[in-house]
Amino acid sequence: MKRRTLLLSGLAGGTALLVGFGVAPPRARLGKAGTLPARAGEIGLNGWIKIAADGTVLLAMNRSEMGQGVHTALAQLVAEELELASLERLLLIAAGHDSLYGNVAMFIGQLPLGPRATEPGHETPLARLGAWGIAKLARELGINATGGSSSIADAWEPLRWAAATARQQLLGAASLRWKLPLDELQLKDGMVSHPSGPRAHFGELAQEAALTPPGEVQLKSAAQWRLIGKPLPRADLAAKVKGTARFGIDQRPPGLLYATVRHAPMLGGAPGAVPVDTALQQPGVLRVVQLGPYAGSQPAIAVVARTSWHALRAARALDIEWQARPAGAVDSAQIASALAEAARRAAADGFAFVSQGDAAAALARAPKRIEALYEAPYLAHAAMEPINCTAQILDGRVEIWAPTQVPGLARELAARIAGVAPDAVTVHVTYLGGGFGRRLEIDFIGQALRVALETRGAPVQLLWAREEDMAQDFYRPAGAAWLQAALDADGKPTALQIGSAGDAIAPRWLERVLPALAGPVDLPDKTASEGLFDQPYAIAAQRIAHLATRHPVPVGMWRSVGHSHNAFFIESFVDELAHAAGADPLAYRLALLDGLPRHAAVLQLAAERAGWGQPLPQGRAQGLALHESFGSIVAQVIELSLDANGRPRVHRVVCALDCGIVVHPGIVAQQIEGAVVFGLTAALFGRIDIDAGVVRQRNFNDYPLLSLAQTPAIETHLIDSERPPSGVGEPGVPPVAPALANALFALSGERRRRLPLF
Missing domain, CATH: 3.30.365.10 (Aldehyde oxidase/xanthine dehydrogenase, molybdopterin binding domain)
Known part of the structure; x- marks a missing residue:
């Protein structure tokens, strides 16, 4: 069996993993022609693709469209390999419930591994073995879920192989019918033809193609791509503009x-x-x-x-x-106090996701030590559709x-x-x-x-009425982190110790929706500590631990999950270290990114495009943040001022992103823009307060969203990459809060360590 490689990224911020699938290459996820029920005149070629009598390509869609553009991007992969000129000849159909459509990448993302263990080309043996094992388990489970910014990463090779295999079957059928050499046939926009004259559309060849072995199948090279990387019209655009889309x-x-x-x-x-x-x-x-x-x-x-x-x-x-x-009323203020106390002892009492060197000893003998407590509240999802x-x-x-x-x-x-x-x-x-x-x-x-x-x-x-939704959500957990760093005489960190505390997210979700996989005892929850244990900076001694709590507030997955607040904790703290060292925040970070050139390139691109270090208009300042999540690296620079009431006015957000190969640049930009608005909403206003067991926030009047007038100019700059795609929908959220807080500090000298910032 031929060995192939597949890059996958995951649900709650796992970094990308290059995994050798010697046992189950992408072809193993093709499925069979009978996987898709065939209606009159339709012919199935594999578990993803059918051909209608008129030649229309029917694609089994296994991911939910919630504005992120997945119906367009996945269709683009298939149209590319089938040489369609556009998406107009391709129709999406429901995928059904076969395990073939399960999300493998989402589960691989649950591995608690940092960027230095998973950097492409330098993966550790543990990273390779772990991803291989989780992938096998995920294929067996076959859980179809749209989450973790994993849809493109999961489909990148299987969907292209499905389309490329169908292409070869169609060409092979034409070759046998016309008795002409396969390599002389042309396939373009739903037609197979030969320069000597024979022509047939896909529907005319489908029945024979289903019986024709595909032979040697090869994916198109990047130099041959005509659709991948192009901003095609979105598949859902017309229906949503006309009001015919059915929610x-x-x-x-x-x-x-x-x-x-x-x-x-x-x-x-x-x-x-x-x-x-x-x-x-x-x-x-x-x-x-x-x-x-x-x-x-x-x-x-x-x-x-x-x-x-x-x-x-x-x-x-x-x-x-x-x-x-029966056990008494819930109070969020009491929970916040308990979390702050738990965070201070978490480094000793919690589960250590990272432990290298002797961080405690380094802190004890350091000529200078910086420490700070950071906190974040509960947050509601507040999705617009009730x-x-x-x-x-x-x-x-x-x-x-x-x-x-x-x-x-x-x-x-x-x-x-x-x-x-x-x-x-x-x-x-x-x-x-x-x-x-x-x-x-x-x-x-x-x-x-x-x-x-x-x-x-x-x-x-x-x-549900909106008030029910706000008061009965599965909230983003409240959290706290106690961060300590030892600095040498030059201000360089020699040790980093982080203790964080907050409710476990994944175990509670499993109890609700997959009780068969929920154990009697919680395993360490990667989603609670992600963004801290996998921070990218090279510091010799580190101990990063999390103390899992269990408060009587229902918690669940919230856009970017643990990264949503942990990025605020770590990137604000790194800014504090730069200030203590008297260093420029950009230069300070770059000096700590040794061995991670992709991170450095993203950070430098954002800074360059934002004009970092250049004079700004009077009363303005900039702050920056760098964070990796869901296999993608994002850097943001936020420029703001304060109004007469001391409230921030964000003027500009410059984002740089390495998300691997970009399938649809327009959708990537839209997702980053949406993530920035989402992140600014949370950083400026977002909080759920619980008093005597009752959630105080009831509707958008007391849980406000960023308005159009408050929305800044948002720029998205993409790194050219040959790596397979990684996440896009969520990675734009985590850097927003720390970049905003760091800009506020640069402007006012006040360090705000609790969300929301106002």
Whole structure:
């Protein structure tokens, strides 16, 4: 079996890994022609590609579109190898639930390895072995998930191999039919032809192609690419501009009923006595359904009515006797205090992800020591499309329409609740009006299925009010870090010790959605410490440890996960070290990036394009930050001023990015721009406060988003690379907060160590 290489990156910020797959090369993920059900006139060539009678290429789409452009970029890979002139001759279809469509790259990203262990061409044996083992496990599990900025990395070789194999089958079929040499045939924009005259479109050759061995298959070289690297029109653009795009909330199957849900106002609470008769007297109300805890949700009450307005109005009017959490009310201020104390002892008591040299001894004898406590609050996802799911149970079959990032897990939960086999469940993945990790959860799908059991075969759309979404989220965990560094006489760090504290994210998620993989004892959670243990700077002695806590606040994946706050901790602290050393922040970082030329190149590019060190207008300052996550390296320079009230006005954000080969530069720029807006929102305003068990923030009036008027000019500069693609959707978020804080310090001399900054 021929040995090939595949670069993969992962869910919660794992660095890219170059892995030799001697056992299962990319061809092993082709699947069979019968994997895709063939309708009239359609011919399957492998598990990814069918050909319609008119020659249209049908691509099995296994990733959810939530604005990140994945439907365009993945289609681009296939169109490239099939020599299509554009995406117009390619149609996306649902991928189904075969394990073939599982996300391998997402799981490889869970390996707790830093950049010096995984730098391409210099991987350690442990990195290679670990990635190989995790990849084998992920292929067996076959979990289809859109997350971790992993979609392109995961599809990069399998999808191109699928298309290239189909190409060779089509050419081979034409060669056999016309009895002409294969190397004389031309394939272009859905047609196979020969200079002597014979021509046929894909549909005319498909049946013979399905029976034709592909022979030797080769991927196109970069010099041959015509579509990869080009900013093609997005596949979802027309529908979203015209208003014809169908999100979860837009589904309207015949006979649709509506339901809304009310949870206890306090975390951990539950409904007591419910005035059902009173609710049923409300206009349009049909029934009241008691909901148990599904995939991490709290027990709740659902009101079913003929319209969403009737359901919402009746639910709000219910005078329910709520039962408080038996163990007492939750208080975020108390949790923050406990986390700060835990962070101070985490270096000794926590799990050490990195331990090299004797950091404690180096700190004790250092001529100068810098130490600081950094803190971050809980954050909500606040996706623009409200939580919703439409479900129908009829004649032993279940049909679901949902904006979900994990259709396979949704299917398994639905089958358990409805008491049917998984094969009796169909999940229609709609467009997602924002995900940010919230739709990696399936609690709302469980609730919709429970209501559908009561509607006697009628479809029902479950909808959460915004206030329910804000108060019943799986929040980005609050966290704290106690950072200590020893500086020599020249201000160079000789030791770095970090103790961080915060709730484990991955174990809680597994308990909710994949209980079979959740153990009785938590393993060390890489997602909680990522961005700290894998920081890139060369410091001789290091001890970086995390103390996992478990507070009664539900936590989950939030865009860029642990990197979202840990980058703020480490990159703000490195800025403190540069200031203590009397050094320029850029030069100080570059001196510590020995052996990591890609990191240095990204940092230098951002600084150069931002005019770092050049005179600025009066009253302005710049701050910078560098961070690697999801296999990609991002540097940002933020330029700001303060208004008359002392509030920041961000004028410009310059981003440099090494994300490997760029499939669609326009989408990359859009993702970075969205990440900057998302990161600025969190850094300036984002916080969830819990008082007496109740979340104080209820809607966008007290959980504000960055407005258009507040949005700065955002520039994206890409590093040319020959490395396979890595993550894009999330890496732009982590550097925002530290670059902003560092700019504030440069302007005002005030070091802010707690988020949000204002």
